[in-house]
Every structure is written in structure tokens, then in C-alpha cells.
Amino acid sequence: MASNFRDASVPVTVPTSATITPDTRDPAIIVLEDRFKNATDLEVWEHCIGGRRIENIPAIADDLANHTIVVCLDCEHWSNNTDETTEVGIATFSRQDILPVVANGDFGDHGEHLMQQVKFYLLRTIETSHLPNQNPESRGVDGNRFGQGRFVTFAEARQILTDLFVQPIDCIPGLTGNYPIVVLGHDVGHDKNNLKSKAIAFDMDPIGTVVRYIDTQMLARDKGYWMMPKNEQIGLKRLVEELGFEHSDSHTAANDAGRTLISAFQIVLGGHSCKKFAFKTMKQVADDLERHSITNSGEGLGGAEKYCWKCGTVGHMKADCRATGLYCNECAENGCEINPGNEHVTMHCLCIANKKALVRREKDAAARALKRPKVKIPTRGGFHSNWGRPQSRSSAVRPSGPLPRRGGFPQYYGPPGGYGFVLPSSGGNPSSTGFGGHGGRGGHGSFSFGRGRSETYPPGRGQRGYYQD
Ligand SMILES: [Zn+2]
Numbered sequence: 502m503a504s505n506f507r508d509a510s511v512p513v514t515v516p517t518s519a520t521i522t523p524d525t526r527d528p529a530i531i532v533l534e535d536r537f538k539n540a541t542d543l544e545v546w547e548h549c550i551g552g553r554r555i556e557n558i559p560a561i562a563d564d565l566a567n568h569t570i571v572v573c574l575d576c577e578h579w580s581n582n583t584d585e586t587t588e589v590g591i592a593t594f595s596r597q598d599i600l601p602v603v604a605n606g607d608f609g610d611h612g613e614h615l616m617q618q619v620k621f622y623l624l625r626t627i628e629t630s631h632l633p634n635q636n637p638e639s640r641g642v643d644g645n646r647f648g649q650g651r652f653v654t655f656a657e658a659r660q661i662l663t664d665l666f667v668q669p670i671d672c673i674p675g676l677t678g679n680y681p682i683v684v685l686g687h688d689v690g691h692d693k694n695n696l697k698s699k700a701i702a703f704d705m706d707p708i709g710t711v712v713r714y715i716d717t718q719m720l721a722r723d724k725g726y727w728m729m730p731k732n733e734q735i736g737l738k739r740l741v742e743e744l745g746f747e748h749s750d751s752h753t754a755a756n757d758a759g760r761t762l763i764s765a766f767q768i769v770l771g772g773h774s775c776k777k778f779a780f781k782t783m784k785q786v787a788d789d790l791e792r793h794s795i796t797n798s799g800e801g802l803g804g805a806e807k808y809c810w811k812c813g814t815v816g817h818m819k820a821d822c823r824a825t826g827l828y829c830n831e832c833a834e835n836g837c838e839i840n841p842g843n844e845h846v847t848m849h850c851l852c853i854a855n856k857k858a859l860v861r862r863e864k865d866a867a868a869r870a871l872k873r874p875k876v877k878i879p880t881r882g883g884f885h886s887n888w889g890r891p892q893s894r895s896s897a898v899r900p901s902g903p904l905p906r907r908g909g910f911p912q913y914y915g916p917p918g919g920y921g922f923v924l925p926s927s928g929g930n931p932s933s934t935g936f937g938g939h940g941g942r943g944g945h946g947s948f949s950f951g952r953g954r955s956e957t958y959p960p961g962r963g964q965r966g967y968y969q970d
């Protein structure tokens with residue numbers, strides 16, 4: 502394609518730079534990316550977690566596809582000024598980590614043993630470590646429940662992320678280059694852009710190892726769990742609740758990444774016997790996984806365990822700071838009255854941060870004033886209310902018919918019926934089937950959420966008990 506443009510003897514429209522830049526990436530990665538592009542998010546995810554492989558992967562990438570690594574990301578920002586990145590949450594595992602559990606066949610309740618293969622990390626950025634949690638309802642980053650927080654500079658965060666996305670393959674016969682990466686997120690484009698455009702300045706695309714971005718919002722759609730007429734997306738909190746666990750201490754990066762990861766597993770495992778016949782509740786499994794993640798975070802990705810955003814040194818936390826004579830240029834210049842305990846170095850000055858936040862708010866207000874207000878249109882739909890109204894690219898409702906028998910190893914994760922397939926209940930109420938043995942009616946192979954969801958609007962408001970254990 503590119504050479505055709507260059508060799509053309511007649512004038513042609515000048516192509517965009519993207520079309521004339523030769524793709525210098527690993528050919529196997531390019532092939533894998535190409536193959537994954539034509540699969541749904543759910544199919545790619547299933548492949549990543551050791552389930553059914555993506556079919557017809559060309560030979561050049563066939564083995565490489567067995568070594569796909571998933572990186573699940575979430576970024577957090579200071580609520581007073583979202584330009585200020587404060588945390589990055591990471592959950593990561595390789596298909597190879599999971600395959601032994603899959604081979605052994607004991608997934609654990611709700612796939613607990615599968616999810617135990619995931620490692621969780623929380624990066625707290627040093628430059629913004631002093632920016633306080635503004636939400637009195639939230640413990641902020643102190644409420645982290647996944648992995649162990651580590652303090653890193655923006656530059657260190659960039660390096661850690663680079664190392665995550667550039668993992669050279671060694672000691673695998675026949676394979677060279679870097680491991681292919683699948684990026685998972687909830688509204689993943691958002692986190693990707695935040696990492697790129699804000700202070701961490703990490704751009705994953707040019708690295709060339711990412712073969713696919715997948716999104717829990719798309720997984721919920723692909724599975725037929727969440728259908729809305731105008732493609733409205735499900736929020737993470739709602740998704741987590743629908744799946745039967747809790748999004749406690751939300752909006753800290755590792756908690757959000759952790760719950761995104763768990764949700765992705767729960768979506769694909771919907772209808773599987775490890776959920777239907779689980780002894781533990783989903784919430785118990787999620788809670789246990791939090792504890793497991795803290796003791797099994799391994800050697801970590803780097804960074805300091807403790808950092809003081811009062812004196813600006815590594816090795817102790819602010820509460821234990823004994824530094825005296827701390828001096829802030831900004832506060833000295835402004836003649837700020839500094840209460841005992843609030844002394845700080847210039848780098849961690851809240852006055853500077855508040856000033857920047859004010860500038861940002863004024864800019865936003867000016868931008869808003871130029872925009873016309875949007876009229877909000879009430880919408881219908883929600884969990885499992887897509888009957889006869891296929892909306893998304895993969896929501897086509899299949900005709901009902903006999904369920905394919907499961908049981909073969911490669912189909913462990915398969916939703917009987919596939920994407921968007923919804924099993925009608927005997928009573929003919931399209932949305933009255935529950936989730937297997939938990940709150941379902943009879944647990945006869947139903948694998949969708951919700952009961953009567955579409956009968957009430959707004960959906961789910963004030964309703965509880967999808968898992969009535
Ligand atoms: Zn200190």
C-alpha cells in the first residue's frame with residue numbers, strides 16, 4: 502500500500518502520514534493485531550484468560566498468541582483538578598499464568614483460582630501525593646484494597662509502564678520479540694488518553710506491542726448483559742453491583758482496576774458451573790481476592806513504600822514526619838499563615854495546586870459558556886432488556902433453540918448460544934431469568950442478570966438481591 506503511493510507515476514491525493522509510514526513492528530504482532538481486530542472483545546478476553554482461543558490465527562503468530570499478556574489499567578486524578586494525575590492502578594497476568602488452572606479444571610468458586618493468578622499494583626505519584634481527597638465519604642487512596650501502594654515520580658511511572666508494555670520474550674523456543682499486550686479497562690480509551698496527555702506522558706500505541714484494547718463496557722454488551730438503545734454505557738459501580746459484589750472505596754485506581762478485572766472474569770464466566778455451584782458468595786470471593794492481592798503482589802514494579810509529602814523525602818509517611826524548618830517559596834511570597842502541622846516544601850504546596858485548579862476551572866467555565874446546553878432524553882433499557890432490539894455491533898439476538906452442550910475443555914467459558922444470546926424463560930418474560938444457582942429460578946442454564954429489569958424504570962433503582970444467598 503505504502504509503496505504504491507510512492508511509486509505512482511500519476512499525481513494522487515497525498516495520503517495521511519499514517520498510510521505512508523511503514524509498519525516496522527514485529528510481523529507476528531501485526532498479524533495478531535489484525536486477527537484480534539476481527540474478534541469481539543468477549544472473544545479476545547476469553548482467549549486471554551485461557552478459554553477458547555481466537556480461531557484461524559496465522560502460523561506466524563499462532564504460538565505467540567498463547568503468550569498474550571493482559572494489562573488492566575485505571576488512572577485517578579485530583580477531584581479539584583483532573584489535570585493532576587494522582588494514581589495508576591494496574592492488574593496484570595499472562596495467558597500462561599492461567600492455563601495450568603484451566604488445565605486442572607478447578608476454577609474455584611466464581612473463578613477464584615483463575616483470578617488469583619492476577620497481580621495488582623498501585624502507583625501513587627509523588628508530585629501530586631499532597632493533593633488531598635476532597636470527598637468526605639471516601640477514604641481516598643487510604644482505601645486501597647488491591648496490592649500494595651508504591652510512590653513513584655511521573656517519570657518513574659512512565660518507565661514502569663514502559664517496562665510493562667515492553668516485555669522481551671526469552672527462553673521460549675521459536676519465539677522472539679516482545680510479548681503481545683491486550684489492554685483492558687472500563688472505558689479504556691479514557692485511561693489511555695489520560696496516561697498519554699497528562700503528566701505521566703505515557704503513550705502506549707507507538708510501543709507497538711498492544712494487539713487489542715478491550716473494555717468491560719463492551720464485554721457486558723457482547724455477553725448480552727447490558728443493552729441500551731443509544732449505546733449508553735454502564736458505570737463500573739453498577740456493573741460490579743449487577744455482578745454481585747461491592748465497589749467499596751471506589752475511585753482509587755487499584756480498586757477500580759481490580760473491580761474492572763474481576764467484572765471481566767465474571768462476565769465471561771456467566772453461566773459457568775463455577776458460579777452456578779459456588780459455595781462462597783461472589784462478595785466473599787471478591788473480598789478474599791483483595792487480601793490475596795496484598796500478600797501476593799510479588800516483588801512489585803518499583804517505587805518507594807513510604808513517602809512524605811510534607812518534607813518531600815522517601816522513607817517515612819507524613820504522619821511520622823519529624824522535619825523542621827520546612828520552607829515554601831509560594832506561601833512565603835503570599836504571606837500565607839501556615840498552621841502547625843501544615844508546614845511543607847514548595848513542591849508540595851497546596852496553594853500552588855489550588856491556584857492551578859482555579860485557572861483550570863475558569864478555562865472550563867469559558868469553554869462551557871460557548872457550548873449550547875444539551876437536552877437530556879430519557880432512555881430505556883439496561884441490564885438484559887434488549888429483547889428484539891439489537892443495538893450494538895454484537896447484540897444480535899440469536900433465535901432460540903436447543904442449547905449447545907458444554908463440557909469440552911475448549912468451551913469452558915463459552916456462553917451457550919454466544920453473544921447477545923438470551924434464554925427466554927418458560928413464562929415468556931424475556932427478563933425473568935436469573936444467574937444460575939444464585940437467585941435464579943431453578944438455575945437451568947440461564948446466564949443473564951436481572952429479574953424484571955426492563956419492567957421498571959429507572960432500572961435497578963432501589964432494587965437489591967440479585968444474589969439471594
Ligand atoms: Zn517528612
Ligand SMILES: [Zn+2]
Nearest residue numbers: 831832837852
Ligand atoms: Zn500558601
Ligand SMILES: [Zn+2]
Nearest residue numbers: 829831832850
Ligand atoms: Zn506552600
